[in-house]
Amino acid sequence: MVKQQVEREHSPSMEDYLEAIAMLRDANKAVRVSQISRRLKVRMPSVTSALERLSEKGLVVHERYRYVELTPEGEIVAEGVVHRHEALSCFFTEALDIDRETAEEDACKIEHVISPLSLERMIKFIEFIQACPLEEPNFPKRYKYYLEHGKLPEECLARGLEKEERRK
Amino acid sequence: MVKQQVEREHSPSMEDYLEAIAMLRDANKAVRVSQISRRLKVRMPSVTSALERLSEKGLVVHERYRYVELTPEGEIVAEGVVHRHEALSCFFTEALDIDRETAEEDACKIEHVISPLSLERMIKFIEFIQACPLEEPNFPKRYKYYLEHGKLPEECLARGLEKEERRK
DNA sequence: AAAATTTGTTAGCCTTGCCTAACAATTATA
């Protein structure tokens, strides 16, 4: 709790709309009110009014009854959201071994509130475990073993103990 | 982002109030409107009206001009929030090596949206790295080295290569 | 091209959750 110093530029809701628009466009779908509505599971009038608010902020262009487009600035914001989303969902699946669906759901929520630092660290973390593939059992394997058995694999403990012994 | 199937029981705001009440009480401070107001950085009338909403849901007891208390049910909800908060802030500091302040801020936001599964995995993850202390350089050290130098420590790579060699 | 369907908008309502201003109760102080 305790409020953050700097208020976020855009609300979670606005970020969701921008993200949805960017992703529909990237999927080569016409970006229409109905598409956004379906994707975000809100009714069309909610989309219309959201687009109005986004227009006022200069983030989208939308003529009545026509397609929706991002402005260059909207593009930048959307890109940021998508990037956070992808990093988070990757972290959840790769680092924490969470199923894709849950990972996506959590990413959708957390992308709106996570700090740049924490996000950066999650990305570094993924890099880190990907840089460890030579060790056997490597990081993800050991972690999965721990998830399943509640302890580290034998050989891993053994290796640790060896070192302990040697130290004496 | 695609809505979650199950709507959260209580809003982030309500959870913040419950958490604040529990923590003030645990700090042996009188739980008064003014205290909550200070802690959450909202004005007193906002607290009064929030308490009214919480009363209606049977989560707090609050007589006009008097102290605030949690009901048994409010207690359970508050406990859940505090638990999520602590697990998250621990994960950020211990696993990702993030400074306490940022960790707290992020925990405050994410505690309201994270799924039970992801939370559980973060907890397991902390257990996992704490179960690795025998290896040298151990997990947190290697991770910190990676953060600072952008690569794994020499000896770590060397060990990996040895194994590669042996395999040939 | 007329009719039917789909899509989009407008108007208007509702809840949440914050705010300020004004007032009331409580507590502390002279």
Add this chain to the structure above:
DNA sequence: TATAATTGTTAGGCAAGGCTAACAAATTTT
């Protein structure tokens, strides 16, 4: 104990962001 200071409440406002109902434009079908 009377007054001052603090604390809390009430009343009322406002923005965000959702909704439905009714209507209008666009598109598709006949």
